[in-house]
Amino acid sequence: MTSTRWLAEYAWLPERAAPTPEVLIETVNGRITAVTPLSPGGPPDAGVDVLADAVRLPGLTLPGLANAHSHAFHRALRGHTHGGRGDFWSWRDQMYAVTARLNPDSYLALARAVYAEMALAGITCVGEFHYLHHGAGGTPYDDPNAMSAALVEAAAHAGIRLTLLDTCYLTATVDGQPLTGSQLRFGDGDALRWADRVSAFTPDGRHARLGAAIHSVRAVPAEQLATVAGWAHRRDAPLHVHLSEQPAENDACRAVHGRTPTGLLADHGVLGPATTAVHATHPTSGDVGLLGESRTGVCLCPTTERDLADGIGPARRMADAGIPLSLGSDSHAVIDPFEEARAVELDERLRTRKRGHFAPAELLHAASAAGHAALGWTDAGRIAVGGRADLVTVRLDSVRTAGVAPAGVWFAAGAADVTQVVVDGRVLVRDGHHLTVDVPQELADAIAEVAP
Ligand SMILES: N=CN[C@@H](CCC(=O)O)C(=O)O
The missing domain is CATH 3.20.20.140 (Metal-dependent hydrolases)
Structure with missing residues (x-):
């Protein structure tokens, strides 16, 4: 069993007009099992550091x-x-x-x-x-x-x-x-x-x-x-x-x-x-x-x-x-x-x-x-219990996003501001780098083969 606790600085939850600060997202075997907004009032279990093992997600976390x-x-x-x-x-x-x-x-x-x-x-x-x-x-x-x-x-x-x-x-x-x-x-x-x-x-x-x-x-x-x-x-x-x-x-x-x-x-x-x-x-x-x-x-x-x-x-x-x-x-x-x-x-x-x-x-x-x-994947695209554990984190401290209200990412951020991507609970992109594909090199090589 693979379980992870992610602590998002902000997460955009379903049906919300804007992102929610400090959200604990728990995932087990590629599924979201709990979503807990922590503010205001801090962790639900006051007095115990229940967040010590959580993976911090600085910035805004979106669904896949x-x-x-x-x-x-x-x-x-x-x-x-x-x-x-x-x-x-x-x-x-x-x-x-x-x-x-x-x-x-x-x-x-x-x-x-x-x-x-x-x-x-x-x-x-x-x-x-x-x-x-x-x-x-x-x-x-x-x-x-x-x-x-x-x-x-x-x-x-x-x-x-x-x-x-x-x-x-x-x-x-x-x-x-x-x-x-x-x-x-x-x-x-x-x-x-x-x-x-x-x-x-x-x-x-x-x-x-x-x-x-x-x-x-x-x-x-x-x-x-x-x-x-x-x-x-x-x-x-x-x-x-x-x-x-x-x-x-x-x-x-x-x-x-x-x-x-x-x-x-x-x-x-x-x-x-x-x-x-x-x-x-x-x-x-x-x-x-x-x-x-x-x-x-x-x-x-x-x-x-x-x-x-x-x-x-x-x-x-x-x-x-x-x-x-x-x-x-x-x-x-x-x-x-x-x-x-x-x-x-x-x-x-x-x-x-x-x-x-x-x-x-x-x-x-x-x-x-x-x-x-x-595309037929009705269990994806929402940070909600039961959904697929797809999490996309966007930095809020780049030259494009610094000072931006989190809901404003749609008018300020770009693909280059995506720092981490989790698909079905597995980290695929970390610090803006794909973990298994050298993307620029492979694009250049593949396109050189077929470009007009
Ligand atoms: N954006 C359009 N793409 C189409 C164009 C060809 C067409 O409509 O005949 C495509 O690749 O299939």
């Missing part, structure tokens, strides 16, 4: 943060495309060039380094939206799930939990043009063959679980949407889908199907509480209504959406419609949950020219419990 949308290989593009011209579609061509260089070995090395970078930023769980399934020209590897297995192994090496969202990707356009070029590696032929391949994959390890994804209404023909949704529903697995990232996708969907992408997904049974729509940058009012009524979640990826010139999703309007919001770093132009979270509020300010749309506790919820729920 969830990155609900990742394409791990995009990390190889950081700094290679950001000064460029063009638009989303020309960026996509550059992104496709990286796919051509990846195989199970090189993807394992790259994803291990990227997931370890996430750990340094306080991310304890990632949702990998995975569509690079096959070898050159679309020829399956001997193990048709070799790329999936590489990602599961990468997360194990990096020490974070993973939901592998195995993505169905069959066509190039809404009107059913076939895959060509780089996209051939994404395709399984049809949704039934996609389901057969995915069903044969059992992630190895307690740190990983399987979910499904529909790449977009461009990539899965309308009559096959229900096959993917049914696969996920039967397994009670999370289902993710890219939605309305660019206006062109809405236009094409209306032209072919006479409805928006959200409307099409609703017609085919894709929406619901286990579904997360990624981006939802250009929904109509009707779309927001459909997402809210069905309790479909939305994963916002603000740093990618700004980098790719996507636009600003109507975050407040969606939250007010009852849509749970989560966050993802998507293309990894930036891996920083604090930057991602504050962008939700700051983008609303840019749009409305008014301040104060999201309370700090709402940003925390999006970055933690809501993200975990979107």
Whole structure:
């Protein structure tokens, strides 16, 4: 039995508007067994030094943060495309060039380094939206799930939990043009063959679980949407889908199907509480209504959406419609949950020219419990008895955070302020260093292999 008592200078407890000072958090075998705020009045058992064996956590301790949308290989593009011209579609061509260089070995090395970078930023769980399934020209590897297995192994090496969202990707356009070029590696032929391949994959390890994804209404023909949704529903697995990232996708969907992408997904049974729509940058009012009524979640990826010139999703309007919001770093132009979270509020300010749309506790919820729920880990993302012992400690004495009120970390801190990360009770990051991965070196080596 492994038990630890952690004494947090501040901890952000569920349903609290702000952090609580001096909290004793007890964990046994990777679970939180007690949470005791000590102030005011000091330790409950006055006169006995019950805290002598507690591990001090100076700064603010948050629950584990969830990155609900990742394409791990995009990390190889950081700094290679950001000064460029063009638009989303020309960026996509550059992104496709990286796919051509990846195989199970090189993807394992790259994803291990990227997931370890996430750990340094306080991310304890990632949702990998995975569509690079096959070898050159679309020829399956001997193990048709070799790329999936590489990602599961990468997360194990990096020490974070993973939901592998195995993505169905069959066509190039809404009107059913076939895959060509780089996209051939994404395709399984049809949704039934996609389901057969995915069903044969059992992630190895307690740190990983399987979910499904529909790449977009461009990539899965309308009559096959229900096959993917049914696969996920039967397994009670999370289902993710890219939605309305660019206006062109809405236009094409209306032209072919006479409805928006959200409307099409609703017609085919894709929406619901286990579904997360990624981006939802250009929904109509009707779309927001459909997402809210069905309790479909939305994963916002603000740093990618700004980098790719996507636009600003109507975050407040969606939250007010009852849509749970989560966050993802998507293309990894930036891996920083604090930057991602504050962008939700700051983008609303840019749009409305008014301040104060999201309370700090709402940003925390999006970055933690809501993200975990979107990935199927409903027992994570809260510092509460029974929850997973994921603890992320942020220093309050750096040049960025000195003098900041603890609740203000969402507007002041960055990934570099994360000092310690505990996943399932195990210390993964200490003093800002990953304990098993040399992150900068491994990133440099892995990216040198595959960069455009
Ligand atoms: N942020 C967007 N990422 C998408 C872009 C490709 C597409 O929509 O066709 C992705 O990697 O799948």
